[in-house]
Amino acid sequence: MSAVTRYKTLKDLPREDYLTPGGTLCAGCGGLLAIRLFHKVLGENVVWINAAGCVTIMMTYPLSPLKSNWMYTAFASAPAGAQGVRDALDVLMAKGKVPPTEDLKVVVVTGDGAAYDIGYQATSGAIDRDLDFYYLCYDNEAYGNTGFQMSTSTPYGSASKTTPVANGNPLGNTRNKKDLFDAWRIQRAPYVATLCTSHGVDFLRKVEKGTTIHGPKLYIAFAGCPTGWGFDPRETIEIEKLAVQTGIWPLKESVDGVVHHTTVPRTLKPVEEYLRTQERFRHLFEPEVKTEAVKRIQASVNAYWKEASAAEGFEIKLA
Amino acid sequence: MTEQLMTGNVAAATGARLARVDYVPAYPITPQTEIIETIAWWVADGKMDTRFVQLESEHSMLTAAGTAALAGARVFTATSSQGLLYGMEMLYNISGWRAPMVLVNVARGVAAPITLEPDHNDVLAARDSGFMQFHAETCQEVTDLVLLAYRVAEDRRVMLPAIVNLDGFYLSFTREKVNVPEQSKVDAFLPGYVPPHPFSATKPVAKGTSVMDGALYSHIRYSTHAASLKGKEVFAEASRSYEELFGRAYGPVEGYMLDDAEYVIVMSNSFTALGRQAVKRMRQKGIPAGLLKLRMLRPFPAQEIANSLKGKRVLAVFDQNLAPGLGGILYPEITSALYHTKGRPEAVIPVVGALGGKQTTSKEMESIFEAMLKVGSGSSPEPIFLMRDTELKRVHQLVARATKEGS
Numbered sequence: 001m002s003a004v005t006r007y008k009t010l011k012d013l014p015r016e017d018y019l020t021p022g023g024t025l026c027a028g029c030g031g032l033l034a035i036r037l038f039h040k041v042l043g044e045n046v047v048w049i050n051a052a053g054c055v056t057i058m059m060t061y062p063l064s065p066l067k068s069n070w071m072y073t074a075f076a077s078a079p080a081g082a083q084g085v086r087d088a089l090d091v092l093m094a095k096g097k098v099p100p101t102e103d104l105k106v107v108v109v110t111g112d113g114a115a116y117d118i119g120y121q122a123t124s125g126a127i128d129r130d131l132d133f134y135y136l137c138y139d140n141e142a143y144g145n146t147g148f149q150m151s152t153s154t155p156y157g158s159a160s161k162t163t164p165v166a167n168g169n170p171l172g173n174t175r176n177k178k179d180l181f182d183a184w185r186i187q188r189a190p191y192v193a194t195l196c197t198s199h200g201v202d203f204l205r206k207v208e209k210g211t212t213i214h215g216p217k218l219y220i221a222f223a224g225c226p227t228g229w230g231f232d233p234r235e236t237i238e239i240e241k242l243a244v245q246t247g248i249w250p251l252k253e254s255v256d257g258v259v260h261h262t263t264v265p266r267t268l269k270p271v272e273e274y275l276r277t278q279e280r281f282r283h284l285f286e287p288e289v290k291t292e293a294v295k296r297i298q299a300s301v302n303a304y305w306k307e308a309s310a311a312e313g314f315e316i317k318l319a
Numbered sequence: 320m321t322e323q324l325m326t327g328n329v330a331a332a333t334g335a336r337l338a339r340v341d342y343v344p345a346y347p348i349t350p351q352t353e354i355i356e357t358i359a360w361w362v363a364d365g366k367m368d369t370r371f372v373q374l375e376s377e378h379s380m381l382t383a384a385g386t387a388a389l390a391g392a393r394v395f396t397a398t399s400s401q402g403l404l405y406g407m408e409m410l411y412n413i414s415g416w417r418a419p420m421v422l423v424n425v426a427r428g429v430a431a432p433i434t435l436e437p438d439h440n441d442v443l444a445a446r447d448s449g450f451m452q453f454h455a456e457t458c459q460e461v462t463d464l465v466l467l468a469y470r471v472a473e474d475r476r477v478m479l480p481a482i483v484n485l486d487g488f489y490l491s492f493t494r495e496k497v498n499v500p501e502q503s504k505v506d507a508f509l510p511g512y513v514p515p516h517p518f519s520a521t522k523p524v525a526k527g528t529s530v531m532d533g534a535l536y537s538h539i540r541y542s543t544h545a546a547s548l549k550g551k552e553v554f555a556e557a558s559r560s561y562e563e564l565f566g567r568a569y570g571p572v573e574g575y576m577l578d579d580a581e582y583v584i585v586m587s588n589s590f591t592a593l594g595r596q597a598v599k600r601m602r603q604k605g606i607p608a609g610l611l612k613l614r615m616l617r618p619f620p621a622q623e624i625a626n627s628l629k630g631k632r633v634l635a636v637f638d639q640n641l642a643p644g645l646g647g648i649l650y651p652e653i654t655s656a657l658y659h660t661k662g663r664p665e666a667v668i669p670v671v672g673a674l675g676g677k678q679t680t681s682k683e684m685e686s687i688f689e690a691m692l693k694v695g696s697g698s699s700p701e702p703i704f705l706m707r708d709t710e711l712k713r714v715h716q717l718v719a720r721a722t723k724e725g726s
Contacts, residue, residue: 092391101520
């Protein structure tokens with residue numbers, strides 16, 4: 001992490017809030033908390049560029065909980081919307097038509113449906129053009145706003161409305177989650193990071209680091225989803241924390257393509273502890289335990305951390 | 320004012336240059352590409368103070384165009400055919416955002432089958448998008464309509480984007496003489512764009528927000544319609560000052576030998592030149608033929624069309640497009656404009672032709688007038704689909720070759 005940081009403990013969390021309470025999103029929404037924390041670090045001069053998703057409904061005319069600028073574009077093209085705003089601000093400032101005091105940080109905010117699937121091409125284009133913007137993907141691992149259908153972010157073994165658990169399909173989704181972090185990293189985006197609101201200091205520091213970097217700054221925030229995943233809204237942070245502690249959600253960053261894990265659990269908890277907290281994985285344990293599937297998930301987590309620890313030289317006790 | 324020979328594409332780029340556009344997001348597609356190549360060159364060469372960015376698709380290109388316009392930039396871009404359809408979702412968004420900008424469409428038939436030469440299925444697919452539409456017959460009109468389009472689009476009473484259409488190949492790659500307007504006069508006609516509510520650090524705004532109330536949604540949609548209709552009046556004002564400055568007058572429609580005509584063909588874009596020739600030849604034969612060219616298609620100039628065509632005996636609407644299962648797209652629009660007009664024509668013949676740029680001879684154009692002469696009062700006219708015997712024979716030969724039945 002950066003040597004100099006404002007954020008040493010959670011007490012350093014900025015008091016200013018740019019999202020007023022009483023919004024229309026679900027109680028316990030991990031995505032909303034991610035946006036709130038992200039905004040605290042960036043400050044008030046922000047324009048959010050949104051693609052279709054849960055957060056779109058937060059801004060329903062004529063009400064807005066947001067104290068900064070907002071632009072809803074379309075499902076597939078929020079990064080292109082960011083391109084238009086960034087370019088316009090740059091060219092108008094260069095021509096003296098807009099004073100520099102009106103400059104804004106341009107931040108794309110989408111769910112995983114837009115980031116992993118329909119907007120993947122537009123993001124690739126924006127990275128390629130070295131667009132100076134932030135991308136915050138709140139990753140709830142499915143199309144949450146339409147009622148929880150699978151996306152390419154949905155993990156192996158998760159039930160979803162389009163991978164329903166049934167006699168002929170006992171495991172739910174049988175594809176592996178797409179590795180968006182590496183997909184973005186491999187294009188040599190200057191900064192890519194994963195976030196989890198349960199690890200606030202790690203979160204704040206990564207956003208802070210992004211503010212010092214020119215070009216695409218891409219973040220994937222693990223976003224607990226009470227309605228889609230099936231848990232009580234008060235458990236969001238605990239479940240997110242378990243995802244980190246079991247190694248299912250690695251906290252890492254990539255600077256110019258070089259990966260560094262920012263928070264390493266010394267001893268991985270078994271994935272079962274995480275999986276058992278959520279309705280979407282219940283079929284892995286009831287009516288009988290699907291041992292092979294749970295083993296497969298554990299093996300894939302272990303393989304990931306074995307490779308990462310070898311590459312970076314840290315010690316970790318696998319589960 | 321200087322006269323220059325230039326293609327329709329360069330005429331479009333010239334309009335953008337004279338408008339001093341701030342931003343051009345681009346993506347190549349035949350037959351439009353020469354426009355963005357020309358602008359890319361002018362920007363690189365310092366002849367335009369413009370930010371030029373090549374996007375990775377028309378969908379992204381139009382998204383960037385719309386958000387840049389909302390941020391306060393004067394935006395220009397261009398596309399054709401598949402590109403317009405690929406970005407179609409964003410056309411509805413940009414008009415809903417009330418983001419004024421100009422998009423040049425270089426008309427090209429739509430796949431499948433994939434083709435390159437023009438018809439108007441691409442641009443007419445955008446007819447309900449909320450973009451205003453101005454269609455050009457000549458290279459001169461291309462430059463002039465781009466400038467007029469900005470003036471109308473950015474007017475606070477309108478605040479809607481506009482498409483300027485020109486035909487691929489027939490106009491895009493045809494060099495014609497263009498009177499290039501003087502920059503100082505253009506600056507007077509078209510001052511810099513001042514956005515009403517740009518994104519701002521001091522006064523934050525929310526744009527494109529969701530509307531979940533049907534009445535509110537309806538109200539916003541009705542407002543967009545009202546703004547488009549207002550565009551007619553604003554276009555008329557803009558056209559008057561354009562004429563004062565540059566000596567060229569543009570109405571939403573334009574008649575040719577129309578005043579005493581009894582048999583009138585209604586058409587648009589570059590093939591209108593063929594229509595004019597046919598009218599001239601019919602006149603030589605003593606037939607009172609005439610032509611009405613459609614220049615503005617959105618807002619739809621129903622009153623001007625009705626006024627121009629009332630009292631005529633028979634019309635033919637030349638549709639260079641095809642809506643399978645309906646016929647020509649403009650036919651029902653023209654006939655509906657006439658329905659409540661006293662002295663409306665006795666018959667209106669639907670004609671479909673020149674699809675995919677099919678070459679159209681003077682004989683074919685004259686055959687339309689011959690059909691008008693034959694049609695009886697009160698009878699339902701037979702639709703005409705233009706195709707010459709020699710062409711049909713060649714089509715059969717090509718099909719036979721593909722199926723090996725001919726060899």
